Each structure stands twice: as structure tokens, then as C-alpha cells.
Amino acid sequence: xxxxxxxxxxxxxxxxxxxxxxxxxxxxxxxxxxxxxxxxxxxxxxxxxxxxxxxxxxxxxxxxxxxxxxxxxxxxxxxxxxxxxxxxxxxxxxxxxxxxxxxxxxxxxxxxxxxxxxxxxxxxxxxxxxxxxxxxxxxxxxxxxxxxxxxxxxxxxxxxxxxxxxxxxxxxxxxx
Amino acid sequence: xxxxxxxxxxxxxxxxxxxxxxxxxxxxxxxxxxxxxxxxxxxxxxxxxxxxxxxxxxxxxxxxxxxxxxxxxxxxxxxxxxxxxxxxxxxxxxxxxxxxxxxxxxxxxxxxxxxxxxxxxxxxxxxxxxxxxxxxxxxxxxxxxxxxxxxxxxxxxxxxxxxxxxxxxxxxxxxx
DNA sequence: ATATGTGAATAGGTTCACAGCC
DNA sequence: GGCTGTGAACCTATTCACATAT
Numbered sequence: 001x002x003x004x005x006x007x008x009x010x011x012x013x014x015x016x017x018x019x020x021x022x023x024x025x026x027x028x029x030x031x032x033x034x035x036x037x038x039x040x041x042x043x044x045x046x047x048x049x050x051x052x053x054x055x056x057x058x059x060x061x062x063x064x065x066x067x068x069x070x071x072x073x074x075x076x077x078x079x080x081x082x083x084x085x086x087x088x089x090x091x092x093x094x095x096x097x098x099x100x101x102x103x104x105x106x107x108x109x110x111x112x113x114x115x116x117x118x119x120x121x122x123x124x125x126x127x128x129x130x131x132x133x134x135x136x137x138x139x140x141x142x143x144x145x146x147x148x149x150x151x152x153x154x155x156x157x158x159x160x161x162x163x164x165x166x167x168x169x170x171x172x173x174x175x176x
Numbered sequence: 177x178x179x180x181x182x183x184x185x186x187x188x189x190x191x192x193x194x195x196x197x198x199x200x201x202x203x204x205x206x207x208x209x210x211x212x213x214x215x216x217x218x219x220x221x222x223x224x225x226x227x228x229x230x231x232x233x234x235x236x237x238x239x240x241x242x243x244x245x246x247x248x249x250x251x252x253x254x255x256x257x258x259x260x261x262x263x264x265x266x267x268x269x270x271x272x273x274x275x276x277x278x279x280x281x282x283x284x285x286x287x288x289x290x291x292x293x294x295x296x297x298x299x300x301x302x303x304x305x306x307x308x309x310x311x312x313x314x315x316x317x318x319x320x321x322x323x324x325x326x327x328x329x330x331x332x333x334x335x336x337x338x339x340x341x342x343x344x345x346x347x348x349x350x351x352x
Numbered sequence: 353a354t355a356t357g358t359g360a361a362t363a364g365g366t367t368c369a370c371a372g373c374c
Numbered sequence: 375g376g377c378t379g380t381g382a383a384c385c386t387a388t389t390c391a392c393a394t395a396t
Contacts, residue, residue: 002377011325014377015367022379030378031374048347055343066242067339072323076340078347116350117343141346143339147248149187157349159342163243163319164252166335167231167293170317171224171254173333174292178355190355191389198357206356206395 002033049077054115056139058130059122060085060100063145065092067119080119082109086126103133110137117141124148178209225253230291232315234306235298236261236276239321241268243295256295258285262302279309286313293317300324 003021007014021027021039024046028034044050055078057064068083080098088100101109109115118139122130127146134142141157144150147165150158179197183190197203197215200222204210220226231254233240244259256274264276277285285291294315298306303322310318317333320326323341326334 004377009325013367016365018378019366019380026379028378029374030372031376033377046348047344048351049344053343053347062246063242063248066239066246070238070242070339072239072340073343076344078340078343117346119343140350143342143346149185157346159346161337161339161342163246163337164248164254166319166337167229167249167254167295168223168225168252170293170319170333170335171229172222174316175224180355189389192387194356195358195388202357204356207354208396209355 001036003028006034044077051077053078053117054081054113055079055117055119056082056084056106056110056115057119057121058084058103058106058134059120059126060088060092061121061123064119064121067121068098078117081113081115082106084109103130106133107137110134110139115139117143119143119145121145177212179204182210220253227253229254229293230257230289231255231293231295232258232260232282232286232291233295233297234260234279234282234310235296235302236264236268237297237299240295240297243297244274254293257289257291260285279306282309283313286310286315291315293319295319295321296326297321 003014003018007017010017018028021034024042027039027042041050055073057068057080060068060083064083064085068080073080083098083100084103084106085100086103088102092100116139118134118141120127120130120134120142124146127144127148128150131142131144131150131152135152135156140155142150142152142159144158144160145162147162152158179190179194183193186193194204200218203215203218217226231249233244233256236244236259240259240261244256249256259274259276260279260282261276262279264278268276292315294310294317296303296306296310296318300322303320303324304326307318307320307326307328311328311332316331318326318328318335320334320336321338323338328334
């Protein structure tokens with residue numbers, strides 16, 4: 001498949017796609033294009049998603065329990081292996097497939113299973129404190145839904161998702 | 177409050193914050209800083225979030241019903257005034273505060289209430305078709321959770337949110 | 353003294369143009 | 375002939391340095 005076709009599917013320009021790919025090596029054949037299967041393999045290798053990755057979710061409130069029920073992570077190679085909350089709501093627990101453990105169980109769980117990624121859906125007021133705990137337990141990547149800037153050591157990566165900001169963004173662009 | 181303090185809270189450099197603000201005007205006083213209240217007012221004015229904005233949600237599956245239950249939009253000035261699905265699940269409807277209407281009700285609803293923004297949480301296979309409908313009804317901004325590139329006319333703005341990609345992103349950066 | 357606003361310098365990212373290879 | 379890979383050109387965004395205002 002040509003970079004042109006791939007680019008169209010991804011919504012970018014073909015030159016962009018080619019340049020981006022070459023940062024990791026040469027995967028195409030001139031005059032022909034890219035071998036899709038080989039390309040997919042190299043991408044999962046690069047991203048580190050070739051094996052199923054365990055993830056924990058912290059904060060089983062509205063958004064958290066929503067994400068627990070969301071099955072979109074699995075087909076991309078992520079499994080939410082544990083959910084934690086300060087005070088697990090037994091009604092919520094029944095709705096969710098996974099049991100919701102208390103925060104006290106978190107350190108042992110993370111260390112035992114070698115979990116490296118966490119989805120953080122606690123209230124903003126608790127986010128930094130929980131983050132500190134996560135970092136201490138060896139979590140290296142945090143997908144943060146709390147609307148604050150988390151303070152973490154350099155070796156920990158934070159990815160922020162703020163749904164309200166996404167809407168505000170839209171709101172600005174749709175103004176006549 | 178100084179740009180320095182604001183910048184720290186936002187997780188950016190102070191010069192960045194100042195330059196960004198001046199794209200919209202001059203709001204600070206030299207030697208003193210910014211009047212927080214006035215600044216907040218000008219930002220909501222600029223974003224168009226000073227009045228409560230109606231939003232619809234289309235696709236009440238796992239993620240969709242999750243977002244319906246999520247209360248984080250409201251305090252930023254957005255209200256999900258309607259939810260739509262091809263085949264509303266009566267069990268889900270009972271869980272949600274809002275009634276879930278069928279897709280057939282969508283056009284009249286949107287036109288009547290002058291809704292301009294939509295949250296799209298339908299399966300990828302249905303996303304483009306639903307988008308076409310939304311555009312026809314006059315929706316000008318779409319917050320798209322489906323993992324595809326939506327084709328829309330120039331005057332319509334699409335903001336993509338892909339939670340799986342966010343995790344993949346993390347996965348890459350946490351590799352030893 | 354202190355902090356903004358901003359031109360100039362720098363860095364970063366995207367697109368062009370085309371050489372190189374199938 | 376067709377399509378990749380890539381230096382060069384271009385464009386955009388960030389940071390610096392400092393004049394300017396309180």
C-alpha cells in the first residue's frame with residue numbers, strides 16, 4: 001500500500017507519513033509502497049503493544065466506572081487488570097465485571113503484577129496525592145483525566161485527557 | 177496574579193502564556209500582573225462558554241452511557257440536552273437521567289433547539305453515516321470518539337479523542 | 353522594583369522537490 | 375513509471391531579551 005493511501009486513511013499528507021516512518025527506519029520499497037503487515041508489526045514493536053499490557057484504573061466514580069465498562073482498550077492490547085477506589089461502592093462493584101479494590105491494596109497489587117501504567121480518574125483534589133502513591137509503586141505512565149497539572153519525576157510520563165477542554169475547544173471554533 | 181504563577185499552574189512557560197494572551201488583546205498591567213476575574217471573563221467570552229451550551233450525544237453504548245453519567249461537562253458550561261441511539265436500550269435508559277431517543281428523533285430535536293455541538297460515540301462503522309446526518313442538521317462541531325477520520329465540510333470542526341491511542345502513546349514512552 | 357508586551361532569535365515541524373531504487 | 379526516502383525550503387511556534395508601563 002502506498003504512503004498516499006495510508007496518509008489519506010490517517011488524515012495526513014503522504015510526505016508527512018513517510019518522514020515520520022523514516023525516523024524509525026526504512027520500511028517501504030520504492031515504486032511499490034509499504035507491506036501493511038510488516039508495517040503493522042514494526043509499529044506495535046515500536047509502541048511496545050505487541051504483548052497484552054496490564055493497566056490499573058484508579059478512581060471508580062462516574063468517569064472511572066464508565067471507562068471500566070468501555071471495551072475499546074482491549075483490542076489495542078491493553079487490559080485493565082485492577083480498579084481501585086478510596087471507598088469502593090458495592091453497587092458499582094456489582095455492575096462492573098472487575099472487583100473494585102481499596103487504595104490500600106494498590107501498592108502490593110502493582111508491585112506483584114509489575115503494572116507500569118495507570119488510568120487516573122480521581123477528583124482533582126485527590127489527584128496529586130494518588131499520583132505520588134502511584135509513582136512510589138513504580139508506575140511509569142499515567143493517563144490523567146483530572147484537570148490539574150500533575151507533578152511527577154522526570155522518568156514518569158503523564159498524558160492528559162480533558163474532555164471539558166475538548167468541548168471548549170470546539171465551542172471556540174464553531175463561533176460564526 | 178503574575179503570568180509566572182498562572183504559567184506554573186497551567187504547566188507552561190510564562191512567556192508562552194503572555195504571548196498567547198496577547199493574540200486576543202492586552203489584559204495585564206505591567207509591574208502588577210493579571211486581574212484573575214477579568215481574565216477569566218475574557219477567556220469565557222473568547223471561547224464562547226459564557227452561556228450554558230447545549231450538546232447532544234449520539235451513540236449510547238459503553239462509552240456513550242459512561243459520558244452521559246459523567247458530570248464533568250456541566251461545570252464548564254456544557255449540558256447534554258439529548259442522547260440518541262439507533263436502538264435505545266431500555267435498561268440503559270433507566271440508568272441514565274436523560275431519556276435516550278432514537279436516531280429518527282434527532283433532526284427535529286437539533287433543529288428545534290438549535291444545538292450546534294455533538295459528542296459522537298457510535299461504533300467506527302457507523303460514524304461517517306451519523307456524521308453526515310449531523311452535518312445536515314446543522315451541527316457545527318463534533319467531538320469524535322470513533323477511531324476514524326471523519327469526512328466533513330470545511331465549515332464543520334471535528335475534535336478527535338482516542339483513548340486507546342493515548343494509552344499507546346504512554347506505552348511508547350514508558351519503555352525502559 | 354516588578355511584571356507585561358513584543359520584536360528578534362531560535363527551535364521545531366511540515367511541505368517541497370527530486371534523487372534513488374524497484 | 376511509480377513510489378520511497380530525504381536534504382532543502384518553508385512555515386509555525388517557542389523562547390529570549392529588553393523596552394515600556396505601573
